[in-house]
Amino acid sequence: MARTAVLGRLEWQLGNVAELVQETPRVASLVLDVPEWQGHLAGQHVDVRLTADDGYQAERSYSIASAPEEARLGITVERLDDGEVSPYLVGEVRKGDKIELRGPIGGYFVWRGDDDRPLLLVAGGSGVVPLMAMIRHRSAIKSPTPTRLLYSSRSQDDIIYRAELDAFSAAGDGFTVAHCLTRMQPPGWRGYARRIDRAMLEEVGWPKPQNPIMFVCGPTPMVEGVAGHLVDMGFDASSIKTERFGPTGG
Amino acid sequence: MSFISRGFRGKKRDTATSSRVPPGQYVVTDFPVLSAGPTPRVGLAEWTFVVEGEIDEPKKWTWEEFRKLPAEEVTKDIHCVTKWTKLDTVWKGVSVDTILEGVETAAEFVMAFSYGGYTTNLPLEDVSGGKAWVAYEFDGQPLHPEHGGPARLLVPHLYFWKSAKWVRGLRLINKDEPGFWESNGYNMYGDPWREQRYWGD
Numbered sequence: 001m002a003r004t005a006v007l008g009r010l011e012w013q014l015g016n017v018a019e020l021v022q023e024t025p026r027v028a029s030l031v032l033d034v035p036e037w038q039g040h041l042a043g044q045h046v047d048v049r050l051t052a053d054d055g056y057q058a059e060r061s062y063s064i065a066s067a068p069e070e071a072r073l074g075i076t077v078e079r080l081d082d083g084e085v086s087p088y089l090v091g092e093v094r095k096g097d098k099i100e101l102r103g104p105i106g107g108y109f110v111w112r113g114d115d116d117r118p119l120l121l122v123a124g125g126s127g128v129v130p131l132m133a134m135i136r137h138r139s140a141i142k143s144p145t146p147t148r149l150l151y152s153s154r155s156q157d158d159i160i161y162r163a164e165l166d167a168f169s170a171a172g173d174g175f176t177v178a179h180c181l182t183r184m185q186p187p188g189w190r191g192y193a194r195r196i197d198r199a200m201l202e203e204v205g206w207p208k209p210q211n212p213i214m215f216v217c218g219p220t221p222m223v224e225g226v227a228g229h230l231v232d233m234g235f236d237a238s239s240i241k242t243e244r245f246g247p248t249g250g
Numbered sequence: 251m252s253f254i255s256r257g258f259r260g261k262k263r264d265t266a267t268s269s270r271v272p273p274g275q276y277v278v279t280d281f282p283v284l285s286a287g288p289t290p291r292v293g294l295a296e297w298t299f300v301v302e303g304e305i306d307e308p309k310k311w312t313w314e315e316f317r318k319l320p321a322e323e324v325t326k327d328i329h330c331v332t333k334w335t336k337l338d339t340v341w342k343g344v345s346v347d348t349i350l351e352g353v354e355t356a357a358e359f360v361m362a363f364s365y366g367g368y369t370t371n372l373p374l375e376d377v378s379g380g381k382a383w384v385a386y387e388f389d390g391q392p393l394h395p396e397h398g399g400p401a402r403l404l405v406p407h408l409y410f411w412k413s414a415k416w417v418r419g420l421r422l423i424n425k426d427e428p429g430f431w432e433s434n435g436y437n438m439y440g441d442p443w444r445e446q447r448y449w450g451d
């Protein structure tokens with residue numbers, strides 16, 4: 001309990017929307033100036049709270065997309081049509097609006113960049129967001145950690161951060177990305193064209209003797225499947241960290 | 251209230267259930283899954299449940315023995331710290347009162363521990379007096395591994411991370427200490443009605 005007293009409460013604070021980036025037709029990044037931001041670790045999330053003029057409030061959690069080193073705080077949000085908060089953040093919010101938030105939250109699904117175990121990052125859809133914070137962090141601190149991202153999207157148009165991932169990959173500093181497109185592939189597509197399976201994890205992932213650390217984030221069936229395959233492949237459960245994004249979340 | 255989100259109206263308020271939804275929560279009809287790592291594979295043949303720690307004689311049940319304990323069916327609202335609330339969930343399991351029957355202890359806290367290494371801490375008071383169960387059925391079906399099967403702790407009046415999945419025992423302890431999420435930023439107690447989500451709430 002002493003720790004609670006020392007750290008104090010995570011207070012609600014206002015972030016100013018400095019920039020909006022439409023990442024895909026359904027996904028946008030909000031880049032926020034948060035004057036009182038205390039810093040975060042790659043992989044953590046924030047709570048966002050919206051208040052209507054009659055006092056009604058709605059809260060949701062969103063992963064932080066920006067690296068700890070960046071001056072502004074970035075979150076990336078997928079618009080869920082029957083959602084309550086995401087259609088506001090992706091569609092209604094304009095530059096200069098203010099968003100109430102508190103964080104950072106979560107101390108387990110994080111990568112600090114201070115160990116040299118190779119990284120396998122496995123993402124489904126907007127599950128790539130906390131992993132992107134790790135990739136950006138890796139680049140910002142010039143970490144030599146060999147890092148592979150296996151990223152499943154529905155179609156090429158649904159790939160979030162595509163250009164930035166290509167640029168990181170082209171830098172030739174030990175980061176690579178393998179895409180799979182599950183529903184629609186453009187003509188001449190040379191990546192994977194099926195859901196992530198064990199064979200794919202064996203091709204893209206690290207051999208066991210390299211003692212990799214693995215972060216898996218996406219919808220529940222994908223996360224359950226991938227984590228199960230990695231256990232079957234002989235990896236220790238403690239080296240596999242998971243986070244979920246279900247259709248629920250609004 | 252000082253801040254209003256420009257242009258935010260929110261969904262239509264459901265006044266019939268709103269008194270059952272704690273602050274910051276919203277109602278779902280599906281059953282989202284959250285866990286920090288792979289789902290542990292626990293066979294019923296090797297499954298056991300233990301009570302240990304500050305207790306003269308530790309208690310232990312096999313699956314078969316545990317299933318012979320008197321069970322209860324309860325209907326409860328559950329509240330996950332990730333903001334979803336699910337109303338009227340139906341569980342079957344053994345009351346923790348039954349599990350602790352005849353136990354003499356000076357302990358005031360318990361650490362629930364699970365297959366896969368998960369832990370969570372609770373005051374003994376909050377798992378006794380008809381407030382907690384070790385549940386093995388959800389909605390009339392054996393509890394699915396994703397949701398904590400073979401058996402999970404059910405403490406519906408606290409945020410749902412306190413309802414340890416894949417539970418394999420309770421350790422009676424004299425002094426409160428943080429479990430897994432409590433060491434990773436989440437509240438030591440976790441009362442949804444006081445919105446005790448994180449450290450310092």
